Amino acid sequence: MTAYNTIAFDPSRCELCNDCDACITACAQVKSGSDDPLYSRIKIVAGFNGNPPELALCRQCGDPECVKSCPSTALTKNPDTGLIDWEKSLCVDCLLCTVGCSYGGITYNATLKHVAKCDLCDGDPACVKACPSGALSYITSAGIFNEQHEREDLFVPGLSACQGCNSEMIMRHSLRKVGPDTVLATPPGCIPGMGSVGFNGTTGTKVPVFHPLLTNTASMLAGLKKQYNRMGRNVTAMALAGDGGAGDVGFQSLSGAAERNDQILFICVDNEGYMNTGMQASGSTSYGSWTTTTPVGSEMKGKRTSQKNLAMIMMNHNCEYVATASTAFVEDYYEKLDKALAASERGFAYLHIYSPCPTGWRFPSSQTIEVCRKGVETNFAPLWEYERGGDLHFTHPIDNPLPVEAYLNLSGKYRHVNAEQLACIQQQVNERVRTLKRYAGQ
Amino acid sequence: MNTTHYLVAGASHAGLEAVHRIRLVDETSPITLVTRDAHAPYSPTILPYVVSGQSAPERVVLRPADYFLQHNVTLISDNELVSIDETGKQVTLKSGDRWQYAKLLLATGADPIIPPIPGLSETPYHVLRTMQHAIDLRDHAGKVKRAVVLGAGLIGMHGAENLRHAGLDVTIVEMCDQVLPGYFDARAAAVIEHAFNANGIRMLMGSRVVRVEPLGDGCRITLENGDSLEADLLLVATGVKPQLDYLKGTSVQVDQGILVDRRMRTDAPHIWAAGDVAQAADFYGEEKVMMGILPDAVTQGAVAAMDMTEDHALKPYIGGVPINTYTFFGQQAISVGQSLADASLEELTRVDEDHGRYLKILLKENRLQGISSINQEMDAGIMWQLILRKVDLTPVKDAFIARPLETGRALMSSTWR
Structure with a gap:
């Protein structure tokens, strides 16, 4: 299967602009030189009963019914671009394609006297450029998936992660990219817990993997790397650790390795707690979160203390490379992974990946990426990087962040949050961004 | 004896969709596709547009030749099933070749109904169901002035409009009082009829033909009311029904078409049917119905293939819903x-x-x-x-x-x- 670039739609952002119709006008203009919405191939329709707006637009389906219902071969799925192409000279205006489409993506234009559909403007969609709220975005990460598809997945199939697990995606993607010349350490946490370190006498990876103690991951990798260097072999010493294994129990060895600038690629998959052992709070658990050790009752309303910002702490070690990342922004992540991998040849590279957990955070398994995205778009989880000796640099600056509720409302662990707590969380988010901006020289 | 795993008879929408679906889950088992047509696969729906010249036959090919090569499908054209040995799981083709199959899909479509009108069999006339029919009709229409179309169903109406576009004087003769019965109510039918009249097509509704006879190069058509029409070209479009002679001796049950269940299985083991040849569940009632529409043929072909390949994603056929998108003038x-x-x-x-x-x-x-x-x-x-x-x-x-x-x-x- 090939992945293709596509237009994504975020109804909650679309709602902010109150029927601005900028996308519709832009489409009508670029396709027909008219402002008349009838010529637009994208249609925003009001949501019913107060729901957010909805979208009638060609989804460029993978197994398109419109193409199958076309008797004239005017419609074809282009295997290179993924577009469903429409060829006017072949069309007989039978409208059978409109029977195939469940989303109003191909419609008859009575003035033009033929059907019309979105062609993604040759990869530069006018509607996306015109959208003032960012509700429409053109997703170009398909290339990454196609490229990664060519590489070998170095984890075995059948790992028993929860449905919708972000960590499994992170580790499979990361190790594919880092490649086979790797020794991997996975301290106790979800990642070995799902079987990656091994089960029934076999390992769960196709590279050497070991299961250090929570406390000594970074120091063991430091020693391994030194021995490989002594042998003259270029091997990546890589850790996939949870936030507990990195920032709480594992912190002294991590801090030491960062201070020594040992040649390690250390990836922290931060799901804000000890999720595999029953969702206990960690130092990374955010203020107000429900966990099994920060319950919600008549007195306690979730976690009383703020999360520590491990990525900033690591930055202050002045090691080779530190960055935050989110799986909702994979292009950003892959750029950082490339840089971190290169930096790990020189010294210590630390990647902090926000990893919302459907099981422990209480959201549907289909919503993982959406929670990731909202984390970034509310500035709860800002994306930045730092290279030794340089300034902090925002890689996906959010100029008009959504209110933090847009992120909190997605997860059950914040369901109880009251107005006072909400104001506190918003203030923490604002302060954190202010601090980061100071480091960025802004 | 030739051997195949999947044998698909018919290379229009149902058959082609079945091939596509089979290959989604079974990349290797041999598929053999038999079509009676000598032309590359096409849609019967396109034929009226071939008649008017709007569509060129070579530009409406549903699958290029290399599609079959790429997907390891053996395409046998200009041949058809003549008999099935369901216990031996073998078919005999018109050419005499015999094929052993594991699973057989019948998607052989439907053929024109020729009404028992006195004189018709001695008179030259056209039907419109295959590409060759369309090419013959197009070539004939290019040389003459007056056309009469028997029947105001979909093929008749599309045929008539496209003959008009090709520049002929066209008359439609229909027994019913309205055009396209079953698809549209009387009000919608009246609008359509009006548009045909306004575009110079004579509509003789509620008219029964009692006799047809050759007249020069054309024919004379006599109606029940005594009127008669002369035409250079006669198109008979009074409906279609499947040709099912090849089922003789099998346990495949038929009514108007091949009776199938919601997985498109026939009553015979290892034999499925889909598309215009099949009589399948109705969305609205208990009776099984003939649908004869393109999107439904695609759906049925998909369901059959998913059952044949034991695809776990199969959802049984929900039942046919009449759908018509009819464009006219x-x-x-x-x-x-x-x-x-x-x-x-x-x-x-x-x-x-x-x-x-x-x-x-x-x-x-x-x-x-x-x-x-x-x-x-x-x-x-x-x-x-x-x-x-x-x-x-x-x-x-x-x-x-x-x-x-x-x-x-x-x-x-x-x-x-």
């Missing part, structure tokens, strides 16, 4: 689902005489049963889904009646994420 008549109200249905009609627009919504317990329109923007696919999914419109009923297009789009879009 630049106007559109669209009908999805039931077109005629009965006592159990709530009927809402909106007429805009000035713009020749018309909309009719049929609801049953606030669920869409049918919607038909003339010259109204309409997403037929969305309406089809609302019917098939039995979407409860109670919370949005007023909005749906006032703005079916936008409300339908919002409803279906909300199912996307």
